[in-house]
Amino acid sequence: MVSKLESLLKDVAVARKNFLDATAGLSEEQARFRPDELTWSVIDNVEHLFWAEFGGINGMWKVLEATRRQQPVFTGERVHEGLPIEQVIERTWKEKEQVPEIAKPKWGGPLAFWRNALESLQPQLARLAEAITEEELTSVIHPHPISGPINVIQRFEFLRFHMNRHQGQVERLRASANFPK
Helix, strand or coil, X not given: CCCHHHHHHHHHHHHHHHHHHHCCCCCHHHXXXXXXXXXXXXXXXXXXXXXXXXXXXXXXXXXXXXXHCCCCCCCCCCCCCCCCHHHHHHHHXXXXXXXXXXXXXXXXXCHHHHHHHHHCHHHHHHHHHHHCCCCHHHHCEEEECCCEEEEHHHHHHHHHHHHHHHXXXXXXXXXXXXCCC
C-alpha cells in the first residue's frame, strides 16, 4: 500500500516533469521572451519555482526540527485544517498574487541552469519525506507567506499546485503571437 506521503511525492514528481517538459527545447531567446513588462519569461518562472520550493523545503525541515524539540513555529489556530490546497488557495489568494520577496526571480542566467536547479530539488524533497512520520503530516505546521498555516500534506500539495500553475503560464507564453520562432 502506498502511503499518503509517497503519493504526494509522486504527484510533485509528475508536476515537476510536466513543468520541465513545458520548458524544454527552447532557445535562450525564447526562454527570455516577455510579451510585456509585467509578464515573466520562462526563465523567470523556472527561477521563481526554484526559490519558492528551495525556501519551502528548507522551511519544512526547520519547522519539523523545531516541532521535535517541542518549539513549534506555529501555535495558532489551524484555519485550513483538512482542506485540500486548492480550497486554501481559493480562500487566501487574489487573482494576481504578489510574489513574496524571497521567491522573486533575481539572478537570471541560462534556462539550462534553472531547469537543472529545479530538477535537483526532487531528491531533497524525497529525503524530507523519508524523515517525516505519518503523525507529523498533519501536526507539523509551516506557515505559507500568503496562505498562512498549512501542514506538511498541504505543503506537498502546494508544490504540485504551484508547478501546475506556472506550467500554464509557460504554455501561455509559448502560445503568444509574438513568441520567437
